[in-house]
Amino acid sequence: METTRRKFLQGAAAFGVTMAVAPMVFADTMPKGIPSWKNGSPAEDALDTDPSVSFVYSTCLGCRSDCSLRGKIKDGVVIKLDGNPYSQMSTDTPLKYDTDPKEARKSAGRLCPRGQAGLQLLYDPLRVQQPLKRAGKRGENKWQAISWDQAYKEIIEGGNLFGEGNVEGLKAVNDLNTPIDPEAPELGPKANQFVFLAGRIENSRSELVKRFVNNSFGSINWFEHTTVCEQSHHIATSFTFAGKGHLKPDFENSKLILNFGANYGEANFPMNGLSRKLANFKLNKGKLITVDPRFSVSASKSDEWVPVLPGTDAALALGIIQWIIDNKRYDQSFLEAPSKDAAAKKGESSWSDATYLVRKDNGKYLRGDEAGLGGTKDDYVVLVAGVATLAGKADAGDLLGEATINGIACKTSFQLLTEGAKEKSLDDYAKICGVPKEQIVRVADQFSSYGKLAVADFYRGPVQHTNGFQAGRAVCILNLLVGNVDHRGGYQAGGTTLSYMGDKNGKYQVAKLHAGAIKPKGIRISREQANYEDSTEFKKNGYPAKRPWFPLTKDVYQEVVAGVIDGYPYPAKILWLHMGTPAYAIPGMKDRVIAGFKDTKKIPLFISTDIVIGDTSMYADYILPEVTYMEQWNALGAPPTILGLVADVRQPMTHVLPQTKSLENICIDLAKRMNLSGFGDNGFGAGMPLNKEEDWYLKLVANFASQYGKIPGVTEESQVKYILDRGGVFDAGGAYEGLMMKSKVASLCTIYAEKVATTKDSMTGKTFDGIPAYYPVRDAKDQEIKDDGYPFIATTYKQAFQTHSRTISAPWLTEIQPENFVEMNNEDGQKLGLNDGDLVKVSGPSNKDGVKGKVRLRPGVRPGVVIASVGYGHWNYGAADAVIDGKNVPGDSKRGKGVNINYAMRVDDSIGNVCLEDKIGGSCSFYDSRVKVEKV
Numbered sequence: 001m002e003t004t005r006r007k008f009l010q011g012a013a014a015f016g017v018t019m020a021v022a023p024m025v026f027a028d029t030m031p032k033g034i035p036s037w038k039n040g041s042p043a044e045d046a047l048d049t050d051p052s053v054s055f056v057y058s059t060c061l062g063c064r065s066d067c068s069l070r071g072k073i074k075d076g077v078v079i080k081l082d083g084n085p086y087s088q089m090s091t092d093t094p095l096k097y098d099t100d101p102k103e104a105r106k107s108a109g110r111l112c113p114r115g116q117a118g119l120q121l122l123y124d125p126l127r128v129q130q131p132l133k134r135a136g137k138r139g140e141n142k143w144q145a146i147s148w149d150q151a152y153k154e155i156i157e158g159g160n161l162f163g164e165g166n167v168e169g170l171k172a173v174n175d176l177n178t179p180i181d182p183e184a185p186e187l188g189p190k191a192n193q194f195v196f197l198a199g200r201i202e203n204s205r206s207e208l209v210k211r212f213v214n215n216s217f218g219s220i221n222w223f224e225h226t227t228v229c230e231q232s233h234h235i236a237t238s239f240t241f242a243g244k245g246h247l248k249p250d251f252e253n254s255k256l257i258l259n260f261g262a263n264y265g266e267a268n269f270p271m272n273g274l275s276r277k278l279a280n281f282k283l284n285k286g287k288l289i290t291v292d293p294r295f296s297v298s299a300s301k302s303d304e305w306v307p308v309l310p311g312t313d314a315a316l317a318l319g320i321i322q323w324i325i326d327n328k329r330y331d332q333s334f335l336e337a338p339s340k341d342a343a344a345k346k347g348e349s350s351w352s353d354a355t356y357l358v359r360k361d362n363g364k365y366l367r368g369d370e371a372g373l374g375g376t377k378d379d380y381v382v383l384v385a386g387v388a389t390l391a392g393k394a395d396a397g398d399l400l401g402e403a404t405i406n407g408i409a410c411k412t413s414f415q416l417l418t419e420g421a422k423e424k425s426l427d428d429y430a431k432i433c434g435v436p437k438e439q440i441v442r443v444a445d446q447f448s449s450y451g452k453l454a455v456a457d458f459y460r461g462p463v464q465h466t467n468g469f470q471a472g473r474a475v476c477i478l479n480l481l482v483g484n485v486d487h488r489g490g491y492q493a494g495g496t497t498l499s500y501m502g503d504k505n506g507k508y509q510v511a512k513l514h515a516g517a518i519k520p521k522g523i524r525i526s527r528e529q530a531n532y533e534d535s536t537e538f539k540k541n542g543y544p545a546k547r548p549w550f551p552l553t554k555d556v557y558q559e560v561v562a563g564v565i566d567g568y569p570y571p572a573k574i575l576w577l578h579m580g581t582p583a584y585a586i587p588g589m590k591d592r593v594i595a596g597f598k599d600t601k602k603i604p605l606f607i608s609t610d611i612v613i614g615d616t617s618m619y620a621d622y623i624l625p626e627v628t629y630m631e632q633w634n635a636l637g638a639p640p641t642i643l644g645l646v647a648d649v650r651q652p653m654t655h656v657l658p659q660t661k662s663l664e665n666i667c668i669d670l671a672k673r674m675n676l677s678g679f680g681d682n683g684f685g686a687g688m689p690l691n692k693e694e695d696w697y698l699k700l701v702a703n704f705a706s707q708y709g710k711i712p713g714v715t716e717e718s719q720v721k722y723i724l725d726r727g728g729v730f731d732a733g734g735a736y737e738g739l740m741m742k743s744k745v746a747s748l749c750t751i752y753a754e755k756v757a758t759t760k761d762s763m764t765g766k767t768f769d770g771i772p773a774y775y776p777v778r779d780a781k782d783q784e785i786k787d788d789g790y791p792f793i794a795t796t797y798k799q800a801f802q803t804h805s806r807t808i809s810a811p812w813l814t815e816i817q818p819e820n821f822v823e824m825n826n827e828d829g830q831k832l833g834l835n836d837g838d839l840v841k842v843s844g845p846s847n848k849d850g851v852k853g854k855v856r857l858r859p860g861v862r863p864g865v866v867i868a869s870v871g872y873g874h875w876n877y878g879a880a881d882a883v884i885d886g887k888n889v890p891g892d893s894k895r896g897k898g899v900n901i902n903y904a905m906r907v908d909d910s911i912g913n914v915c916l917e918d919k920i921g922g923s924c925s926f927y928d929s930r931v932k933v934e935k936v
Contacts, residue, residue, distance in 0.1 A: 047072045047080055048105045055105060057084050057727025059636060059650035061200070061629035062114030063803040064229075065089075065270035066636050068646075068727055069115065070108070071653040078630060078653050080116055083272070084108020088644055088732040092276055097713075101725045109356030112272050113801045121628050122656060124809045126878035126892065127611050128625040130659035134162065135883070138598040138606070139619045141876070142883040148661070151622055152673055155607060162621065167604045170194065173573050176218045176518070180570045185534040188522015193573040195221040195525055197560050199580025200804070204500050204635040205664065208696055209578075211514065212667040215597060216676035220520035221572075226555040227587050232463035232921025235553050236472025239484070239756060242350075244493050248640040249455035250741065251277035251868030252768030257285040258447050258452040260313050260475050261461015265297035267798030268459050272661060287450075289443055292461060294797060294823075294867055297858030306443060307862040310435040310793045310927040313462035315774040317474035319429035320444040322421040324481050329448035334483030335414065336399055338382045338391035345395060347618050347739075349746045350485045354417075355382040355397025356752070357410035361755040363767060372406040381405065383412065413752035413771075417477065420771040432774065434862070447478065453489040454482050465928050467775045469756075469921035474772035477751055486744040488736055493743050494640020498707045498729060506703035507716075510696075513684040518519030525563035525572060526556040528922070532762035537569065543765035547911050548780050551759055552768075553922035558586045560876035560913040564603060565596035574605045578663060579626065581616040581805050584874070587905035587915040587926055588846050594619065594843040596913070609663055615805065624765040627652075632662055633697040635704070643735035647704050647727040651697075664693040665894045684811060704729050736830075761919060768920055777928040779910040780919065787845050787906070790930035792824070792866045794842065794901050808895045809878055819898035820872040821856035824933065828864070829857040832933060839936040842866060843900075844929055846907040852936055853899030866933055872898025904927035 047053045060069040060081075068087030072080040083090030086097060090109025098635050129153040136142035154161050158169030175190040196207075196213045201224050204622045212830040218468025226234070234245035241247060249257050262268040282288070282301055290302040293315065299305040308316055324330055335354040337343040343351035357366040357380075368375015368390050375381070375390045382389055382397030388405045391397065399414040411419075427516040430437040447454050456478035462471040484490030502509045523530050527549035532538050537545065546568055550556050561582045564572045575597075596602055597619040608617035609626045617623050631652045635655055638646035661669075668690065671679035690696060705711040707717040708729050713719040723729055735742055757770025763780050777785045799802075801813045807815065822840055834840065836857050843850025853868065861867055879896035882889045906929040908916050916925035 026310065041669070047081070050074075053079075055101070056651065056653045057086075057724070058630065058647070058653055058728070059648045060111070060118060060633060062112070062118055062807065063267070063269060063271060065269055065272060066202070066638070066648060067111065067115060067272050068109060069111070070727065073631065073653055076654050078119060078122060081116055083111040083115075085301040086726045086729045087646065087648070087728065087730050088642055089273055089638055089646060089648070092280070093306045094730060094732050097726065097730055098321065105408050110272055110276070112870055113813060113816065114803055114807055115272075117812045118630060120810040120812060121611070121806070122630045122654075123915045126613075126809065126879070128613060128623055128660075129657045130625060132361060132613075132884065134621050138600065138621070139594065141613065141618050141880060143623075143885075145885055148659070148669075151624060152669060153328040155605070155622060156670065156673055158605070159450055166700055168573055169605065170217070170574065174217055174674065180522075184569075186523055186535060187570050188520070190216065190527070191218040192220050192520070192522045193571065194219040194576070195560065195564060195572045195574065196223065196576045196578065197557070197580055198224045198578040199585075200225070200806070201578060201663075202634060202636060204700055206235060206630070207501060207511070208664050208693075209667055212671055212676070214520045214679045215514060215517040216519055216671055218518040220522050221525050221527065223557065223560050225557045225580060225585075227553070227917075227922040228557045228582075228924050230282055230460045230463065230923070231553060231555060232468035232918050232923035233459055233472055235921040236463065237464065237476055240476035240480070240754045241745050241749050246640050247491050247745075249457050249607045250489050251281045251286075251641070252491050252643075254281065254286060254455050255450045255489065256289070256446060257281070258289045258291070258443065258454070258456045258478070258873055259298055259302070260291045260317070260456065262457050262459035263292075263296050263461075263797065265300055266800050266843060267303070267803065270639055270641060271800060273660055276329045280663045281638060285469065286535055287446070289446065293795065293862040293865045296797065297800075299860075304443070306435055306439060309432075309862070310734040310865060311465045311467065311777060312433040312774070313458075314442065314467055314471035314474050314772060315424070315429045315432040316435070317456075317471065317478060318421045318424070318449065318772065318774055319433070319440045319483065320425050320478060321417065321474065321892040322426065322429075323441055323444035324448050325418050325421060327448075330481040331452070331483030332399065335480070336396040338380065338394050338397045341392070342395045348486075349740060349744045350749050352480055353380070353750045353752055354399055354412065354480070354493045354746060356380045356391065356413050357382065357388070357403070357405065358413055358416060358752055358770075360409040360411065363754070363770060365752075365754055366408060366410050366780045370406065370408060379904070394591060413750075417751050420773060424615050426773070448482060452482060455479060455484055455491050461927075463918070463921060464923050464926040466778050466916050466925050468918040468923050468925070470769065470772045470775070472921070473753065477772065480749055480751060482560045486741050486746065488739050488741060492640065492741045493745050495638060495735060496645050496743050497637030498645075499702055500635035500647070500700040502699075502703040505707055507706040508684075508703055510684075510699060510703075511916060513688065514678040515685060518677070523569055525570070526559040527563070527569060528554050528556050528559070531759075533760065535569070543762070543836050544627065544781065545762040548917075548919050549762040550919070550922050552756060552920050556922040557582065558589070558914050558917060558924050559922075561586065561589070561593060561596070565592070565600065565913050574607065575603045576607045576609070577617060577620065579611070581614050584615040584805050584900065585902070587902045587924055587929065588844070589913070589915055590903045592907070592913055603836060609666065609913045612730060612809065612878050613882055615874055618876045618880075625657065625892040627655065627662050629907035631655050631660070633664070633693055635697065635700040642837050643734060645729060645731040647708070647730075649701055649704075649724060651724055656854055662693055664696065668692065756920060763919070777916065777925075779908045779916065782908060783912045785906070785916070785928075787930040790844060790932050792828075792864060792906060792931050792933060793927065794844070794931045795865060795867050795927040796870050796901060797867060799869045799871070802869060804871060805874070807871055807875065808874055814894060817856070818894065820869045820900060822853045822901070822933065823856045823858060823861050823867045824865070825863045826857040826859055829846055829855060832935065834935055841934045841936050842901055842904045842931050843934070844904045844906055844931040846909070847904050851899050851901060851903045855933075866901070866931060868899055868901035870900070873900030873903075902926070904931050
């Protein structure tokens, strides 16, 4: 490869869109002597000692990992990226936090290919350079470049903006008094007809935008993308571990990890840190068992691969649970402790509900006042040698048992789990999973042979199914059975961070610094965090609801889209899509999303903030040009894989295109023009302005300083500078307290999910299961989906060099693999007469036209499964030509290579306009759709 950095940046500068932007000419500012990439990098980087090169510490966003980042900048041009040597996110041997930044120039952390390629996202020649207004019909990709003043005026005031009739702007929709529907007042005010939907948005950026949408404008409809990613994992984990949504093995000390589809070394974040920890785990003779229909990177490093059929993880986990219980291989001492005090006597910091009595009549825990034991509604009840006792007065309860207490029939949680796991035999579970019974027994035996040093881990793989929540819960409960919670070498809540919002002893409690803050009211357009039974619709019609309601989860991305398209439970007037692409991302929904988003009656005003003309933003009325993550601010923590203290700061390294604005500054500008509370000269209070994003973020960094309490400097400014000069606050030490983790769950952990078991399904009127169970693929009305005639199950995965829809614009990454493939087992391919590289069509019941791609045959795919990596198969994101101000701007056709197998996936015909989904956790189902493969 002959391309040099100089040539790359010169190429970026050559982009010829006719806009009122100064030309980007970097050639004369570039340092001399940077080697060609084919020659490799020198032993010592000359940039480290060049005094004209400045270093700026920040945070990556090449994927969800948020690895600590450092940029090397000369004359305003970012010329190299590497890892932050202060941070344990980027290195196992971080520098001491008090190391002088001048000395730190000599060291570097690690950065993966996606991180390195961030330069090409920053200097992408196809970035949107100033506000665009559509100049034709939606989706024609014809645009007019306009000023920010014009964009703001039209978005706020509305009017006959496109010669298609009057459109209400933000000002008209900002009505907190007029109900959307006077006959259904619970829906809330007209302001809720403004919907903000984000793809990639994080942490403190989210908080500022929520301030604008929820607390200043008054709309309840702020959402991010989580259900199109991994939400059922978080919900399942939260319902088991006292609200903690993400736990990870203590890789440094675990002896066995049973990995359900968490792809270490490829996608599971933080990819950089997890890869290092996996390598160290194996060097320390750790045993790894991977459950995955694909022979992944994790599987290749495993002692055993369990190639289950997609969607059967719950069956496998329940089979393991059954064997462990039958063979008494569980940690009885941990499970029988019914309270904090009882657990402490056994050396435990957390305890379980295994001994708690559950009522048969209403699915609730039996409480002390009901049992006639003199307790209160807050006291749980256990059996001690068959005698009902308040949990707080018992050192140990009976694990197995049922009894009638004060006329109320009950069973223990552990009894319910035992019965649930035994609803099917091991032979049945083996048949469901498509793996030998002997392998289930072997895995169960191995997992329960290491005590508290064995961990069951999972992420997207088991949960992006219609039964995803229950599968996730079953995996979580495996950890409770071996009693590993909070233990060194066990399942742990990760390191610590600092509260950027200042709600934990911070100098600025930012959320409270908002005079006139609005508490939004009403029902979200996704029907999440609300009970259908409280609605006017239920009182009129009963069950089923028109579409599912999601009282147990949040950020149900695909149902926000479905709600907007269907106008249910009310129509939207304004949709603001930020860095999201639902047409590309939601399984099976490409054509339906496009048709809905093009319809100006369904979405009268459609605004997008984006860095390019994207696969979905191309259907917007306005595209407001956002900055890239190398031009942004943010304050973040770290995922639980990383131990110690991590409080990261993302700060701008440069600002390439003068007319681009951060989302935060766009919100601030709009709020000030509309005179909304919480922004402007007195946004934080008298004399405390919120006029630009720095007013927000410097307070958040000051909160880091005040909470950490060890930052040198006598002034706030000097302490903030100290943190920014290192990219955050980091302390890799102090992760352990003897045999326990320093950061703990330290709470009641639950086998039985009481809230789930007492919540009714809006589509059937039945309560959900409080104990994990296996179900086949089902639609929203609980009807089994078989799709005879479609012999393969379609799934997706992420590679280490393509992650989501936004890395396709980096040529360094596409040079590694220009296109992806339809991957299938070589024997399946041979039966269909296929050879490697043949063009095939993958189609399903909801998309008979299907998608086309080249086939790759390999034994590392389970028979009966077809797989494609994500990130490819775009129709825009710069792949298509655009017309701006009447002139054609050529696209880059290479960005359209490959296949997005999502398009062939199934739509839920029982309700329409949505993919198959998990009604408890809310996740999209990416791994349940049946397809057929044909040679083209």
